[in-house]
Amino acid sequence: MSLIDLVVEKIVKIPLESTDKPGVIRELVQILKDAGEIDDFDAVLAAVQEREFKRSTGLQDGIAVPHGKTKAVSTLKLAIGLSPKGVDFDSLDGKPSNLIFLLVAPPGMSGPHVEALAEIAKIANSKAFCRSLVSSSSSQEVVELMRE
Protein backbone atom coordinates (compact mmCIF):
# COMPACT_ATOMS: atom_id res chain seq x y z
CA MET A 1 0.00 0.00 0.00
CA SER A 2 1.29 3.38 -0.99
CA LEU A 3 0.94 6.44 1.21
CA ILE A 4 -0.80 8.22 -1.65
CA ASP A 5 -3.69 5.76 -1.38
CA LEU A 6 -4.47 7.19 2.03
CA VAL A 7 -4.32 10.86 1.08
CA VAL A 8 -7.78 12.30 0.46
CA GLU A 9 -9.13 15.76 1.22
CA LYS A 10 -11.21 14.73 4.21
CA ILE A 11 -8.15 13.65 6.22
CA VAL A 12 -6.25 16.90 5.65
CA LYS A 13 -6.77 19.95 7.89
CA ILE A 14 -5.50 23.45 7.15
CA PRO A 15 -4.84 25.25 9.37
CA LEU A 16 -4.79 23.29 12.59
CA GLU A 17 -6.55 25.19 15.34
CA SER A 18 -4.62 23.75 18.28
CA THR A 19 -1.54 25.52 19.52
CA ASP A 20 0.07 22.73 21.54
CA LYS A 21 1.13 19.13 20.94
CA PRO A 22 -1.61 17.33 22.91
CA GLY A 23 -4.22 19.50 21.22
CA VAL A 24 -2.84 18.83 17.74
CA ILE A 25 -2.85 15.07 18.31
CA ARG A 26 -6.45 15.20 19.54
CA GLU A 27 -7.42 17.38 16.58
CA LEU A 28 -5.88 14.95 14.08
CA VAL A 29 -7.56 11.95 15.70
CA GLN A 30 -10.82 13.90 15.57
CA ILE A 31 -10.27 14.40 11.82
CA LEU A 32 -10.17 10.62 11.43
CA LYS A 33 -13.32 10.31 13.53
CA ASP A 34 -15.15 13.00 11.55
CA ALA A 35 -14.05 11.43 8.28
CA GLY A 36 -15.57 8.12 9.35
CA GLU A 37 -12.16 6.44 9.35
CA ILE A 38 -12.30 5.37 13.00
CA ASP A 39 -15.00 4.57 15.54
CA ASP A 40 -13.14 4.49 18.83
CA PHE A 41 -11.65 7.97 19.31
CA ASP A 42 -10.29 7.22 22.79
CA ALA A 43 -8.47 4.02 21.80
CA VAL A 44 -6.77 5.65 18.82
CA LEU A 45 -5.81 8.71 20.85
CA ALA A 46 -4.40 6.52 23.62
CA ALA A 47 -2.27 4.53 21.15
CA VAL A 48 -0.72 7.67 19.68
CA GLN A 49 -0.25 9.30 23.08
CA GLU A 50 1.40 6.18 24.47
CA ARG A 51 4.05 6.25 21.72
CA GLU A 52 4.47 10.01 22.04
CA PHE A 53 5.00 9.65 25.77
CA LYS A 54 8.10 7.48 25.18
CA ARG A 55 9.75 10.10 23.02
CA SER A 56 8.50 12.93 20.88
CA THR A 57 7.94 12.22 17.18
CA GLY A 58 8.81 15.81 16.35
CA LEU A 59 11.60 15.52 13.79
CA GLN A 60 13.68 18.23 12.22
CA ASP A 61 12.68 21.08 9.94
CA GLY A 62 9.07 21.38 11.05
CA ILE A 63 7.92 17.78 10.55
CA ALA A 64 6.22 15.61 13.16
CA VAL A 65 5.03 12.03 12.75
CA PRO A 66 2.90 10.96 15.71
CA HIS A 67 1.94 7.32 15.26
CA GLY A 68 0.71 4.24 17.06
CA LYS A 69 -0.71 0.75 16.83
CA THR A 70 -4.16 -0.20 18.00
CA LYS A 71 -6.77 -2.88 17.44
CA ALA A 72 -9.27 -0.03 17.09
CA VAL A 73 -8.40 0.19 13.39
CA SER A 74 -8.40 -2.58 10.81
CA THR A 75 -6.33 -0.81 8.16
CA LEU A 76 -3.76 1.98 8.06
CA LYS A 77 -5.18 5.43 8.86
CA LEU A 78 -3.51 8.74 8.05
CA ALA A 79 -4.36 12.31 8.97
CA ILE A 80 -2.38 15.36 7.87
CA GLY A 81 -2.43 18.73 9.59
CA LEU A 82 -0.73 21.98 8.64
CA SER A 83 0.07 24.66 11.15
CA PRO A 84 1.56 27.70 9.38
CA LYS A 85 2.51 29.27 12.73
CA GLY A 86 4.02 26.03 14.00
CA VAL A 87 3.44 24.04 17.17
CA ASP A 88 5.97 23.13 19.83
CA PHE A 89 6.31 19.36 19.34
CA ASP A 90 9.48 18.87 21.42
CA SER A 91 11.23 18.34 18.11
CA LEU A 92 14.83 17.20 17.66
CA ASP A 93 16.01 20.61 16.49
CA GLY A 94 13.78 22.57 18.85
CA LYS A 95 11.92 24.20 15.98
CA PRO A 96 8.13 24.29 15.87
CA SER A 97 6.37 21.72 13.70
CA ASN A 98 4.31 22.93 10.74
CA LEU A 99 3.60 19.67 8.94
CA ILE A 100 2.17 16.84 11.02
CA PHE A 101 1.44 13.33 9.74
CA LEU A 102 -0.53 11.14 12.14
CA LEU A 103 -0.46 7.45 11.27
CA VAL A 104 -2.33 4.64 13.05
CA ALA A 105 -2.09 0.96 12.18
CA PRO A 106 -3.58 -2.30 13.40
CA PRO A 107 -1.18 -4.75 15.10
CA GLY A 108 -1.29 -7.25 12.22
CA MET A 109 -0.12 -4.83 9.54
CA SER A 110 3.36 -3.95 10.64
CA GLY A 111 4.82 -4.26 7.13
CA PRO A 112 2.56 -1.70 5.42
CA HIS A 113 2.81 0.50 8.54
CA VAL A 114 6.59 0.54 8.36
CA GLU A 115 6.54 1.24 4.63
CA ALA A 116 4.10 4.15 5.04
CA LEU A 117 6.28 5.63 7.79
CA ALA A 118 9.33 5.17 5.57
CA GLU A 119 7.58 7.11 2.81
CA ILE A 120 6.89 9.94 5.23
CA ALA A 121 10.53 9.85 6.29
CA LYS A 122 11.56 10.27 2.67
CA ILE A 123 9.11 13.14 2.21
CA ALA A 124 10.61 14.74 5.31
CA ASN A 125 14.01 14.62 3.62
CA SER A 126 12.77 16.70 0.71
CA LYS A 127 12.83 20.23 2.10
CA ALA A 128 11.50 21.79 -1.11
CA PHE A 129 8.53 19.43 -1.18
CA CYS A 130 7.80 20.04 2.50
CA ARG A 131 7.91 23.79 1.91
CA SER A 132 5.38 23.36 -0.90
CA LEU A 133 3.12 21.30 1.35
CA VAL A 134 3.32 23.78 4.23
CA SER A 135 2.47 26.69 1.96
CA SER A 136 -0.65 24.92 0.69
CA SER A 137 -3.83 26.87 1.28
CA SER A 138 -6.34 24.05 0.92
CA SER A 139 -6.76 20.32 1.48
CA GLN A 140 -7.21 19.91 -2.24
CA GLU A 141 -3.83 21.50 -2.87
CA VAL A 142 -2.14 19.09 -0.45
CA VAL A 143 -3.74 16.10 -2.15
CA GLU A 144 -2.70 17.37 -5.58
CA LEU A 145 0.87 17.95 -4.42
CA MET A 146 1.08 14.48 -2.93
CA ARG A 147 -0.19 12.97 -6.17
CA GLU A 148 2.09 14.92 -8.48
Add this chain to the structure above:
Amino acid sequence: MNKPINTIMVYIDGTEPSIVAAVYAICLASYTGAKLIVHYVINTKAMEDLLRASIFLEDEQVEYEHDMSADADKYLNYIDELAIKKGISIVQKRSSGSVHTEIENAVKENDVDLLVVGELPRMRSRRDEFFDETERAMRTLCCSVLIVKNEDKVWQVYESLV
Protein backbone atom coordinates in the same frame (compact mmCIF):
# COMPACT_ATOMS: atom_id res chain seq x y z
CA MET B 1 11.14 -28.40 -25.67
CA ASN B 2 11.87 -26.76 -22.34
CA LYS B 3 8.87 -25.78 -20.26
CA PRO B 4 8.50 -21.99 -20.22
CA ILE B 5 7.81 -21.93 -16.50
CA ASN B 6 9.61 -24.27 -14.15
CA THR B 7 9.75 -22.09 -11.07
CA ILE B 8 7.26 -19.44 -9.97
CA MET B 9 7.87 -17.07 -7.09
CA VAL B 10 5.17 -14.91 -5.56
CA TYR B 11 6.02 -11.99 -3.32
CA ILE B 12 3.68 -11.38 -0.40
CA ASP B 13 3.67 -8.59 2.18
CA GLY B 14 0.40 -9.24 3.99
CA THR B 15 -1.64 -6.84 1.90
CA GLU B 16 -4.82 -8.07 0.21
CA PRO B 17 -3.42 -7.68 -3.35
CA SER B 18 -0.39 -9.79 -2.42
CA ILE B 19 -2.60 -12.54 -1.00
CA VAL B 20 -4.65 -12.54 -4.20
CA ALA B 21 -1.39 -12.80 -6.14
CA ALA B 22 -0.45 -15.84 -4.07
CA VAL B 23 -3.82 -17.46 -4.75
CA TYR B 24 -3.32 -16.93 -8.46
CA ALA B 25 0.21 -18.31 -8.21
CA ILE B 26 -1.23 -21.47 -6.65
CA CYS B 27 -3.55 -21.77 -9.66
CA LEU B 28 -0.63 -21.25 -12.05
CA ALA B 29 1.44 -23.85 -10.23
CA SER B 30 -1.45 -26.27 -10.44
CA TYR B 31 -1.88 -25.82 -14.19
CA THR B 32 1.81 -25.70 -15.10
CA GLY B 33 3.26 -28.12 -12.57
CA ALA B 34 5.86 -25.50 -11.73
CA LYS B 35 7.57 -25.28 -8.37
CA LEU B 36 6.05 -22.47 -6.29
CA ILE B 37 8.09 -20.32 -3.91
CA VAL B 38 6.21 -17.93 -1.64
CA HIS B 39 8.48 -15.12 -0.49
CA TYR B 40 7.89 -12.73 2.41
CA VAL B 41 10.47 -10.02 3.02
CA ILE B 42 10.78 -8.41 6.42
CA ASN B 43 11.65 -4.86 5.48
CA THR B 44 14.44 -4.23 7.96
CA LYS B 45 15.93 -1.62 5.63
CA ALA B 46 12.86 0.58 6.10
CA MET B 47 13.04 0.09 9.87
CA GLU B 48 16.69 1.11 9.89
CA ASP B 49 15.76 4.20 7.89
CA LEU B 50 13.05 5.03 10.42
CA LEU B 51 15.46 4.61 13.31
CA ARG B 52 17.97 6.86 11.55
CA ALA B 53 15.25 9.45 10.94
CA SER B 54 14.38 9.27 14.66
CA ILE B 55 10.80 8.25 13.85
CA PHE B 56 11.42 4.88 15.51
CA LEU B 57 12.85 4.23 18.94
CA GLU B 58 15.22 1.30 19.27
CA ASP B 59 12.72 -0.74 21.27
CA GLU B 60 10.05 0.20 18.75
CA GLN B 61 12.24 -1.16 15.96
CA VAL B 62 12.68 -4.42 17.87
CA GLU B 63 8.94 -4.60 18.51
CA TYR B 64 8.05 -4.01 14.86
CA GLU B 65 10.65 -6.49 13.66
CA HIS B 66 9.14 -9.07 15.98
CA ASP B 67 5.64 -8.21 14.72
CA MET B 68 6.74 -8.45 11.11
CA SER B 69 8.36 -11.80 11.76
CA ALA B 70 5.09 -13.03 13.24
CA ASP B 71 3.23 -11.57 10.24
CA ALA B 72 5.60 -13.46 7.92
CA ASP B 73 4.81 -16.76 9.64
CA LYS B 74 1.09 -16.03 9.67
CA TYR B 75 0.81 -15.15 5.98
CA LEU B 76 3.20 -17.86 4.76
CA ASN B 77 1.26 -20.47 6.71
CA TYR B 78 -2.03 -19.11 5.38
CA ILE B 79 -0.84 -19.46 1.78
CA ASP B 80 0.52 -22.91 2.62
CA GLU B 81 -2.95 -23.96 3.83
CA LEU B 82 -4.58 -22.61 0.66
CA ALA B 83 -2.06 -24.52 -1.46
CA ILE B 84 -2.46 -27.78 0.46
CA LYS B 85 -6.24 -27.63 -0.09
CA LYS B 86 -5.54 -27.79 -3.81
CA GLY B 87 -2.84 -30.42 -3.58
CA ILE B 88 0.02 -28.04 -4.20
CA SER B 89 3.14 -27.92 -2.07
CA ILE B 90 4.91 -24.61 -1.74
CA VAL B 91 8.38 -23.58 -0.66
CA GLN B 92 8.15 -20.96 2.07
CA LYS B 93 10.88 -18.35 1.90
CA ARG B 94 11.39 -15.46 4.29
CA SER B 95 14.24 -13.02 4.30
CA SER B 96 15.12 -9.67 5.79
CA GLY B 97 16.54 -6.52 4.29
CA SER B 98 15.64 -4.23 1.43
CA VAL B 99 12.55 -5.63 -0.31
CA HIS B 100 13.58 -5.06 -3.91
CA THR B 101 17.10 -6.39 -3.27
CA GLU B 102 15.79 -9.50 -1.52
CA ILE B 103 13.35 -10.19 -4.36
CA GLU B 104 16.11 -9.80 -6.94
CA ASN B 105 18.45 -12.08 -5.01
CA ALA B 106 15.77 -14.73 -4.55
CA VAL B 107 14.93 -14.68 -8.27
CA LYS B 108 18.59 -15.26 -9.14
CA GLU B 109 19.30 -17.83 -6.44
CA ASN B 110 16.26 -19.94 -7.26
CA ASP B 111 16.40 -19.53 -11.02
CA VAL B 112 12.85 -18.15 -11.00
CA ASP B 113 11.13 -17.97 -14.39
CA LEU B 114 8.12 -15.94 -13.33
CA LEU B 115 7.60 -13.49 -10.48
CA VAL B 116 3.97 -12.98 -9.49
CA VAL B 117 3.02 -9.78 -7.63
CA GLY B 118 -0.19 -8.17 -6.44
CA GLU B 119 -1.95 -5.32 -8.14
CA LEU B 120 -0.06 -2.06 -7.80
CA PRO B 121 -1.80 1.00 -6.36
CA ARG B 122 -3.80 2.78 -9.04
CA MET B 123 -2.84 6.26 -8.01
CA ARG B 124 0.79 7.01 -8.53
CA SER B 125 2.94 10.01 -7.93
CA ARG B 126 6.40 10.66 -9.29
CA ARG B 127 7.75 9.96 -5.81
CA ASP B 128 6.13 6.52 -5.76
CA GLU B 129 8.25 5.47 -8.70
CA PHE B 130 11.22 5.72 -6.41
CA PHE B 131 9.56 4.55 -3.19
CA ASP B 132 7.58 1.49 -4.26
CA GLU B 133 9.79 -1.51 -3.56
CA THR B 134 7.79 -3.95 -5.71
CA GLU B 135 7.81 -1.61 -8.68
CA ARG B 136 11.51 -1.06 -8.24
CA ALA B 137 12.14 -4.82 -8.25
CA MET B 138 9.99 -5.28 -11.34
CA ARG B 139 12.08 -2.78 -13.28
CA THR B 140 15.34 -4.55 -12.61
CA LEU B 141 14.47 -8.25 -12.51
CA CYS B 142 15.84 -10.65 -15.09
CA CYS B 143 12.66 -12.77 -15.22
CA SER B 144 9.12 -12.15 -16.44
CA VAL B 145 6.68 -10.54 -14.04
CA LEU B 146 2.96 -11.10 -13.76
CA ILE B 147 0.73 -8.54 -12.04
CA VAL B 148 -2.41 -10.16 -10.71
CA LYS B 149 -5.70 -8.26 -10.95
CA ASN B 150 -9.40 -8.95 -10.55
CA GLU B 151 -9.66 -10.49 -7.09
CA ASP B 152 -13.10 -12.05 -7.67
CA LYS B 153 -12.01 -13.88 -10.80
CA VAL B 154 -8.83 -15.12 -9.11
CA TRP B 155 -10.81 -16.67 -6.26
CA GLN B 156 -13.22 -18.24 -8.75
CA VAL B 157 -10.31 -19.85 -10.58
CA TYR B 158 -8.88 -21.05 -7.26
CA GLU B 159 -12.21 -22.51 -6.12
CA SER B 160 -12.59 -24.32 -9.43
CA LEU B 161 -9.31 -26.17 -8.96
CA VAL B 162 -9.84 -29.79 -8.07
